[in-house]
Amino acid sequence: MNALRRMLAPLRRSMVGKRRFPAVREEWPVSPAVDTAALTAAFTETFGAAPTGVWRAPGRVNLMGEHTDYNDGLVLPMALPWGVSLALAPASGGAVEVRSAQRPGETARFSTAELDPEHPAVTGWVGYVAGVFWAAREAGHLSPGTGARILLDSDLPVGAALSSSAAVECAALLALSEACGLDELSGDRAAMARIAHRAENDFVGAPTGIMDQSASLRCREGHALFLDCRSAGARTIALPLQKAGLRLLLIDTRVRHRLSDPEGGYAARRAECERAARQAGVGSLRDIDDLAEALGRIKDPVLAARVRHVVTEIHRVNAAVGLIRAGALPELGPVFTASHLSLRDQFEVSCPELDLAVETAVGAGVRGARMTGGGFGGTAIALVAEERLEGVRQAVAEAFAKRGWAAPGFREALPSAGARRLA
Numbered sequence: 482m483n484a485l486r487r488m489l490a491p492l493r494r495s496m497v498g499k500r501r502f503p504a505v506r507e508e509w510p511v512s513p514a515v516d517t518a519a520l521t522a523a524f525t526e527t528f529g530a531a532p533t534g535v536w537r538a539p540g541r542v543n544l545m546g547e548h549t550d551y552n553d554g555l556v557l558p559m560a561l562p563w564g565v566s567l568a569l570a571p572a573s574g575g576a577v578e579v580r581s582a583q584r585p586g587e588t589a590r591f592s593t594a595e596l597d598p599e600h601p602a603v604t605g606w607v608g609y610v611a612g613v614f615w616a617a618r619e620a621g622h623l624s625p626g627t628g629a630r631i632l633l634d635s636d637l638p639v640g641a642a643l644s645s646s647a648a649v650e651c652a653a654l655l656a657l658s659e660a661c662g663l664d665e666l667s668g669d670r671a672a673m674a675r676i677a678h679r680a681e682n683d684f685v686g687a688p689t690g691i692m693d694q695s696a697s698l699r700c701r702e703g704h705a706l707f708l709d710c711r712s713a714g715a716r717t718i719a720l721p722l723q724k725a726g727l728r729l730l731l732i733d734t735r736v737r738h739r740l741s742d743p744e745g746g747y748a749a750r751r752a753e754c755e756r757a758a759r760q761a762g763v764g765s766l767r768d769i770d771d772l773a774e775a776l777g778r779i780k781d782p783v784l785a786a787r788v789r790h791v792v793t794e795i796h797r798v799n800a801a802v803g804l805i806r807a808g809a810l811p812e813l814g815p816v817f818t819a820s821h822l823s824l825r826d827q828f829e830v831s832c833p834e835l836d837l838a839v840e841t842a843v844g845a846g847v848r849g850a851r852m853t854g855g856g857f858g859g860t861a862i863a864l865v866a867e868e869r870l871e872g873v874r875q876a877v878a879e880a881f882a883k884r885g886w887a888a889p890g891f892r893e894a895l896p897s898a899g900a901r902r903l904a
């Protein structure tokens with residue numbers, strides 16, 4: 482809530498003696514306390530009336546199944562303790578005003594009537610909010626006259642592969658559906674994920690799969706989400722990391738990525754997978770049962786490498802789920818590391834910083850490590866025995882310092898709750 486506190490500074494001065502704010506926090510607590518009272522107060526101060534409520538949608542980290550979602554495959558993400566908190570009140574006339582604690586002094590305004598992905602008038606981070614209004618309207622849930630006032634606050638880093646954009650979309654959609662009484666929508670998390678995903682794909686123009694929105698909306702505290710991206714069928718699976726003496730360490734390489742770039746690597750990989758599926762004669766890479774036979778039909782060695790990754794990665798999701806269910810949590814490590822090697826060598830979405838983080842962590846005795854999310858920067862995850870945690874942090878920090886790279890960020894993550902109303 483640091484940014485929110487900065488935004489509230491003038492307000493705070495005028496409230497001296499009425500409300501005390503805790504000291505600025507440098508560490509990332511495993512269970513952050515969300516200050517709903519501060520967000521409500523800031524909303525009321527900004528817009529002159531109280532919000533209908535406060536909602537929160539988390540970021541996610543993917544444990545297994547990278548670049549499989551848009552190939553109709555399997556994924557295994559978990560929700561993070563960090564996310565986007567959002568206060569909202571509906572407004573009439575289709576007018577939307579959005580403010581963010583991360584951008585004090587800026588107010589974004591748009592009218593829902595003018596939302597058109599062909600002629601995007603709303604761009605940048607507000608595009609994720611505008612996209613939600615557009616997609617909810619397209620799906621027939623929202624009348625064009627519905628507007629809103631919104632104040633949001635995020636404790637997720639942007640571009641770190643932790644789904645900060647999906648968290649904005651999911652917080653906005655959940656808030657909108659509950660505050661406006663869109664009952665048929667707010668009771669159906671899979672339908673909400675489809676709408677938030679459409680906002681990102683068809684309004685913002687980022688050709689991502691459905692994993693991030695599904696994770697933010699459908700995860701459960703203490704559990705990972707085993708999701709079939711073809712059927713949207715999902716199971717939550719208990720993930721008692723702490724009980725097993727394990728920690729999930731997030732290593733932020735500080736290298737930032739953008740998935741919405743049409744010329745970028747993410748869009749290129751997606752197009753390669755579609756080409757490979759056509760050459761293999763299947764509707765999607767999920768349909769490949771016999772890898773050797775499919776590879777025989779693909780002449781281009783680059784496309785063959787992409788297919789090898791996707792097909793084996795889907796099997797790694799099943800392997801990971803089996804190990805978790807069997808209570809063999811430490812054995813997930815080698816599956817993590819195998820996934821990283823495949824992403825590095827076959828799918829080619831890693832980068833030197835992610836590789837160094839993974840190699841150093843493995844050298845320092847973690848159970849396993851891998852990049853997570855879309856790649857080309859962002860975050861690596863390591864499964865570490867509790868007593869090794871400090872040594873691993875030190876080894877990775879030293880390795881980065883030796884190269885003269887920016888100091889990596891470290892956070893420990895526990896499987897956390899999906900999107901919900903807080904107040």
Ligand code: GLA
Nearest residue numbers: 547548689690691692854855
């Ligand atoms: C990004 C996308 C997801 C998924 C991952 C890679 O996070 O948003 O849909 O494709 O990359 O697994």
